[in-house]
Amino acid sequence: MPKRTKAEAEATRETLLDAAETVFLVRGVSKTSLEQIARQAGMTRGAVYWHFKNKADLFHAMVERVKMPLRQLLDDVEDPERPQAPLESLRLATLHALERLQRPRSRRVHTILLHCCEASxxxxxxxxxxxxxxxxxxxxxxxxxxxxxQGMLVTGIEPEIACRMLMAMFGGLMHDWLRDPERYDIADVGPRMINTYFDRLVQDAA
Structure with a gap:
C-alpha cells in the first residue's frame, strides 16, 4: 500500500467506519462482512485490514466514536469552580446524554448496538x-x-435502587425511541421523564 500522510490515513479510517455504520444498520452485525464494508467505502478489503484487525476491532472503533461514558458527561456539566449537588450533576449529565443520543451518528450507532446485534x-x-x-x-x-x-436522597430509596431505576428508565427510553423514532419527540418526552425522576428523588430530602 503506498505511503500516505497521517491525515489521509485518518480520513480513510473514518470513511471505513462510516461505511460500517451504513452496512451494519441495513444488514445487521452478524450478516455483514468486511468485504461488504470495503465495497460500501469504495475500497479493497486490504484497506480494512490496514486499519482494523478484524470485524470486532472495527465494531469497537465505531462504538468508540459515539461512546458516552458517564464520567465524561459529568465532566462536561460540572464546573470545578462551582461544585453542584451530586443529584443535580447526575440530572444534568443524563440530560446531556439524551441530547447526544439524538445526534445523527450517535443515533445510528446506538440503533445498531441495541437493535442490529444478533448473536455473532x-x-x-x-x-x-x-x-x-x-x-x-x-x-x-x-x-x-x-x-x-449528605441527606439529599429521598427517604427509603437506597443508592443501588436509585441507580438501577435510572439505568432502567434511560435504557428503556433509548430502546423504545430508537425502535421507532417517529412515534414521539424524545427531545420533549425525554427531559420531562428525567426531570420527573430526579424531582421525586429529592422531594422530601433535608
Missing amino acids: SDVDTLALQHQLAEECFATMMEHFSIAQR
Whole structure:
C-alpha cells in the first residue's frame, strides 16, 4: 500500500467506519462482512485490514466514536469552580446524554448496538454492552451514595435502587425511541421523564 500522510490515513479510517455504520444498520452485525464494508467505502478489503484487525476491532472503533461514558458527561456539566449537588450533576449529565443520543451518528450507532446485534461469533456485543453498563453503574453509585450521606436522597430509596431505576428508565427510553423514532419527540418526552425522576428523588430530602 503506498505511503500516505497521517491525515489521509485518518480520513480513510473514518470513511471505513462510516461505511460500517451504513452496512451494519441495513444488514445487521452478524450478516455483514468486511468485504461488504470495503465495497460500501469504495475500497479493497486490504484497506480494512490496514486499519482494523478484524470485524470486532472495527465494531469497537465505531462504538468508540459515539461512546458516552458517564464520567465524561459529568465532566462536561460540572464546573470545578462551582461544585453542584451530586443529584443535580447526575440530572444534568443524563440530560446531556439524551441530547447526544439524538445526534445523527450517535443515533445510528446506538440503533445498531441495541437493535442490529444478533448473536455473532465475530463480535461479542453483549460483553460490550455489559462493560458499558457496569462503568455507568459504578459512577452513578458514587454520586447516589454521596447524596445519601449528605441527606439529599429521598427517604427509603437506597443508592443501588436509585441507580438501577435510572439505568432502567434511560435504557428503556433509548430502546423504545430508537425502535421507532417517529412515534414521539424524545427531545420533549425525554427531559420531562428525567426531570420527573430526579424531582421525586429529592422531594422530601433535608
